[in-house]
Amino acid sequence: MSIPISMTVNGKQVSKSCPANRTLGQFIREDLGLTGTHVGCDTSQCGACTVHLNGDAVKACTVLAVQAEGAEVTTIEGIGTKDDLHPMQTAFRACHGLQCGFCTPGMIMTGIDLVNTASRDNVELGEAEIREGLKGNYCRCTGYQNIVRAVATAAQQMED
Amino acid sequence: MVAKNIGEPVLRKEDARFITGKGNYTDDINLRGQAHAFFVRAPVARAMITSLDCSAAEAADGVVAVLTGAQVAEDGLGSLPCGWMVLSKDGSEMKQPPHPPLAADRINYSGEPFAVVIADTLQQARDAAELVEVEFDELDAVVSVADAQSGPQIHPEVPDNTNYDWELGERDETLKAIENAHHVTRLSLVNNRLIPNAIEPRAAIGDYNSGTDEITLYTTSQNPHLARLVLTAFVQLAPEHKLRIIAPDVGGGFGSKIFIYSEETVVAWAARKLDLPIKWTADRSESFLTDAHGRDHVSEAELAMDENGNFLALRVKTLANMGAYLSTFASAVPTYLYGTLLAGQYKTPNVYVEVQAVMTNTAPVDAYRGAGRPEATYLLERIVEIAAQEMNMDPAELRRKNFIQPEDFPYQTPVALEYDIGDYEASLDKALAMADYAGFSARREASVAEGKLRGIGFSCYIEACGLAPSQVAGSLGAGVGLWESGEVRVNPTGSVTVMTGSHSHGQGHETTFAQLVASQLGISIDDVEVIHGDTGKMDFGMGTYGSRSLSVGGSALMKAADKIVAKGKKIAGHLMDAKSEDIDFDDGEFKVRESNLSKTFQEIAFAAYVPHDYPLEELEPGLTEKAFYDPANFTYPAGTHICEVEIDPDTGVTSVVKFTAVDDFGTIINPMIVEGQVHGGIAQGIGQAMLEHGIYDETGQLQTGSFMDYCMPRADDLPNFDVGMTTTVCTHNPVGAKGCGEAGAIGSPPAVINAITNALGVREIDMPATPLNVWQTLQNATHEDARGE
Ligand code: FES
Ligand code: FES
Numbered sequence: 001m002s003i004p005i006s007m008t009v010n011g012k013q014v015s016k017s018c019p020a021n022r023t024l025g026q027f028i029r030e031d032l033g034l035t036g037t038h039v040g041c042d043t044s045q046c047g048a049c050t051v052h053l054n055g056d057a058v059k060a061c062t063v064l065a066v067q068a069e070g071a072e073v074t075t076i077e078g079i080g081t082k083d084d085l086h087p088m089q090t091a092f093r094a095c096h097g098l099q100c101g102f103c104t105p106g107m108i109m110t111g112i113d114l115v116n117t118a119s120r121d122n123v124e125l126g127e128a129e130i131r132e133g134l135k136g137n138y139c140r141c142t143g144y145q146n147i148v149r150a151v152a153t154a155a156q157q158m159e160d
Numbered sequence: 161m162v163a164k165n166i167g168e169p170v171l172r173k174e175d176a177r178f179i180t181g182k183g184n185y186t187d188d189i190n191l192r193g194q195a196h197a198f199f200v201r202a203p204v205a206r207a208m209i210t211s212l213d214c215s216a217a218e219a220a221d222g223v224v225a226v227l228t229g230a231q232v233a234e235d236g237l238g239s240l241p242c243g244w245m246v247l248s249k250d251g252s253e254m255k256q257p258p259h260p261p262l263a264a265d266r267i268n269y270s271g272e273p274f275a276v277v278i279a280d281t282l283q284q285a286r287d288a289a290e291l292v293e294v295e296f297d298e299l300d301a302v303v304s305v306a307d308a309q310s311g312p313q314i315h316p317e318v319p320d321n322t323n324y325d326w327e328l329g330e331r332d333e334t335l336k337a338i339e340n341a342h343h344v345t346r347l348s349l350v351n352n353r354l355i356p357n358a359i360e361p362r363a364a365i366g367d368y369n370s371g372t373d374e375i376t377l378y379t380t381s382q383n384p385h386l387a388r389l390v391l392t393a394f395v396q397l398a399p400e401h402k403l404r405i406i407a408p409d410v411g412g413g414f415g416s417k418i419f420i421y422s423e424e425t426v427v428a429w430a431a432r433k434l435d436l437p438i439k440w441t442a443d444r445s446e447s448f449l450t451d452a453h454g455r456d457h458v459s460e461a462e463l464a465m466d467e468n469g470n471f472l473a474l475r476v477k478t479l480a481n482m483g484a485y486l487s488t489f490a491s492a493v494p495t496y497l498y499g500t501l502l503a504g505q506y507k508t509p510n511v512y513v514e515v516q517a518v519m520t521n522t523a524p525v526d527a528y529r530g531a532g533r534p535e536a537t538y539l540l541e542r543i544v545e546i547a548a549q550e551m552n553m554d555p556a557e558l559r560r561k562n563f564i565q566p567e568d569f570p571y572q573t574p575v576a577l578e579y580d581i582g583d584y585e586a587s588l589d590k591a592l593a594m595a596d597y598a599g600f601s602a603r604r605e606a607s608v609a610e611g612k613l614r615g616i617g618f619s620c621y622i623e624a625c626g627l628a629p630s631q632v633a634g635s636l637g638a639g640v641g642l643w644e645s646g647e648v649r650v651n652p653t654g655s656v657t658v659m660t661g662s663h664s665h666g667q668g669h670e671t672t673f674a675q676l677v678a679s680q681l682g683i684s685i686d687d688v689e690v691i692h693g694d695t696g697k698m699d700f701g702m703g704t705y706g707s708r709s710l711s712v713g714g715s716a717l718m719k720a721a722d723k724i725v726a727k728g729k730k731i732a733g734h735l736m737d738a739k740s741e742d743i744d745f746d747d748g749e750f751k752v753r754e755s756n757l758s759k760t761f762q763e764i765a766f767a768a769y770v771p772h773d774y775p776l777e778e779l780e781p782g783l784t785e786k787a788f789y790d791p792a793n794f795t796y797p798a799g800t801h802i803c804e805v806e807i808d809p810d811t812g813v814t815s816v817v818k819f820t821a822v823d824d825f826g827t828i829i830n831p832m833i834v835e836g837q838v839h840g841g842i843a844q845g846i847g848q849a850m851l852e853h854g855i856y857d858e859t860g861q862l863q864t865g866s867f868m869d870y871c872m873p874r875a876d877d878l879p880n881f882d883v884g885m886t887t888t889v890c891t892h893n894p895v896g897a898k899g900c901g902e903a904g905a906i907g908s909p910p911a912v913i914n915a916i917t918n919a920l921g922v923r924e925i926d927m928p929a930t931p932l933n934v935w936q937t938l939q940n941a942t943h944e945d946a947r948g949e
Pocket of ligand 1: 038039040041042043044045046047048049050059060061062
């Protein structure tokens with residue numbers, strides 16, 4: 001059964017209908033063709049699918065598309081452009097925080113959320129906090145060290 | 161020789177698309193009108209299929225077809241072969257069972273596919289798969305490696321479930337040396353089974369064009385040309401020139417995407433059969449069940465020493481689990497990539513190794529990051545550590561004493577390899593300094609004062625990379641040569657397109673190879689585009705594994721670039737009225753020696769394509785060169801890893817508080833990328849040592865079939881790593897590089913376990929050293945002490 005839904009994705013209004021059991025991740029990838037959001041598991045463990053839903057990081061495989069009715073969704077495609085990158089994107093490249101790139105969109109979306117949450121709650125974002133904050137995202141390539149560095153670097157820039 | 165902008169930490173070109181979500185992975189590709197495949201998999205590990213009825217599934221909504229193993233056989237699709245012949249001690253060839261892409265009558269491991277449902281949507285295919293009616297006659301499964309040879313026979317072709325019984329080295333000399341030695345250290349150990357888990361699951365899309373009778377297969381492959389060769393020459397899927405394989409962006413491999421699997425074979429075959437594009441993407445459960453697993457050895461070893469701790473002989477006996485079928489490279493892993501490395505960094509005069517490969521009703525086991533070399537290193541560096549305990553010697557000094565010395569190179573080991581160059585003491589000393597070994601006892605005291613245990617562990621590893629010198633590989637049973645190809649195309653405006661048969665799935669070739677070619681041609685790396693992963697674009701290639709891309713693939717590109725310069729000189733000579741021998745090429749300019757005449761690289765490129773006044777009988781237009789490079793020897797990266805742990809004795813929780821890696825990779829093009837490779841390798845090595853274990857129950861059900869049950873390192877499980885380098889330049893490839901992709905995973909596990917046993921004051925602990933395992937080991941040790949044992 002198809003259900004009509006509408007939401008704002010990366011600032012654009014979208015209206016579609018989709019089956020009730022379709023996840024937000026599938027909806028973003030298959031219905032909207034935004035393939036930057038990746039799917040790496042079937043148990044909500046890897047974080048490759050992380051997007052922002054009304055400003056908070058969520059695993060898009062764990063939200064049904066219909067639950068996002070009326071919401072604001074931001075994906076990796078919506079945070080910066082090639083010529084105007086988000087500081088988190090710049091930092092991932094500058095710190096060599098990615099290798100195969102598959103976990104990267106989810107890491108970047110989680111990283112941005114971490115920095116935003118920390119600054120909202122006024123908590124220091126040290127290495128331990130970053131590692132703790134990234135533990136919902138798997139990376140099999142980098143050993144995390146450069147990802148942690150990237151988030152710390154971006155955090156400084158996002159403050160300024 | 162390599163010069164200029166080599167050695168610079170240039171930021172990666174490929175990142176631009178990955179950080180913006182513009183990567184193009186296989187599952188991102190959708191073809192017009194595509195159908196979706198869902199594989200029907202066996203829920204049991206060993207069984208006969210007694211009946212299979214697909215009629216209800218075929219009648220379900222949206223279903224295009226349900227194809228079975230019987231149809232695969234009918235269409236004459238061959239078995240998925242293992243490409244490396246291993247001979248047993250008695251000279252007989254290894255026993256290789258057929259591996260049908262879809263099982264027709266017998267099931268040999270849980271998760272093995274026996275049918276595929278093709279439907280308009282994935283949901284329809286998945287739903288219809290529930291309607292496939294199958295009955296099994298279940299048989300007792302063979303699961304543990306140790307019991308495999310005495311268990312029920314899995315394949316009629318493989319008696320005693322043993323593929324081969326292989327040996328290397330001098331048996332009699334070794335046994336004699338052990339018998340007469342002052343001291344012999346003995347050790348039994350298990351190398352735990354691992355599941356690779358690249359974060360991008362495997363995927364494939366088959367596309368058939370009936371007009372041209374061509375199949376295009378998009379797939380997550382580390383070596384598309386090899387896949388094409390196997391699928392055409394052996395599996396008989398199509399003639400080689402009618403199959404194009406594209407491996408676009410690939411999200412990590414670590415070995416698991418080298419092999420030729422059922423799914424891509426079936427998807428390509430079905431696409432032609434049904435004249436329809438067909439897509440399949442593994443879900444993570446399928447990855448766990450069917451990606452080739454790694455390691456899984458059970459070994460016994462003896463190390464003989466004289467009274468001063470000089471190593472006299474090493475004897476090793478290993479049982480290696482191959483799983484239910486021989487995967488593409490499986491036979492080579494516990495033999496040529498394992499037995500040959502058992503000399504390590506040491507001048508042990510006698511080494512003898514026996515390996516029996518056995519089959520079990522588990523997923524096939526094949527190369528996983530390091531492949532054979534981590535198993536060799538783990539065994540050797542564990543037994544050396546225990547030998548130091550038993551001889552009451554400092555573990556670093558015992559190693560140092562036995563190192564092959566710089567003046568000994570080239571060094572012929574007793575197990576077939578000839579090391580070209582190295583300086584093992586230099587790496588050890590640098591690592592000892594970086595790890596502040598001198599300060600360890602003070603740190604240990606501080607830990608003890610806080611009720612904690614602290615330990616330090618060493619690992620001095622060596623690996624053989626740059627797979628592979630074809631002559632050596634051939635003499636060792638390889639079915640193919642293992643050279644690499646490269647092509648440098650200079651475009652008329654002077655920009656350059658580079659084609660390589662290597663494949664990047666995270667290694668950063670688009671940057672490293674651009675640096676290499678740009679520096680050879682004296683141009684900007686922004687003017688170099690590296691293309692890989694498409695059999696329709698480059699001649700041939702062997703792909704990426706065995707840390708071979710730069711040393712073999714990069715060397716091919718250097719040869720091609722040299723040819724470009726040679727031809728450029730001829731063109732320059734013609735344009736400036738000089739002999740080509742009198743032209744020097746430097747920093748992007750062709751200069752007539754002892755004159756002020758010169759032409760830029762761009763001018764020469766343009767002239768090559770606008771040959772209005774060319775002496776065409778002497779000089780062909782165009783500026784494109786190809787080269788093939790076959791290495792003369794393996795390369796031998798080596799180094800020292802030092803791990804320091806702190807353990808809470810009440811909980812067994814173990815923290816890696818310091819990890820130092822000093823590696824000698826030869827010439828380094830991009831140190832930033834190399835460090836990243838080391839980080840990733842160490843993370844996987846620590847994962848093996850402390851967290852990861854692929855476990856089957858006694859019926860052959862995978863107990864660790866999801867990220868909830870199989871514990872991979874997360875960001876908060878790991879420390880920062882201290883990475884240092886020493887350099888001896890590889891003597892036999894033009895780049896001077898040795899390879900860096902696997903070292904981290906090879907060197908780290910024994911360093912971690914040696915640190916843990918050192919902290920606990922015990923002789924042994926099995927991997928993974930989970931908190932429970934550590935706590936239990938400590939309890940047992942305490943009780944033994946109390947009993948005065
Ligand atoms: S795909 Fe969403 S957490 Fe793995
Ligand atoms: S960069 Fe490959 S999984 Fe993180």
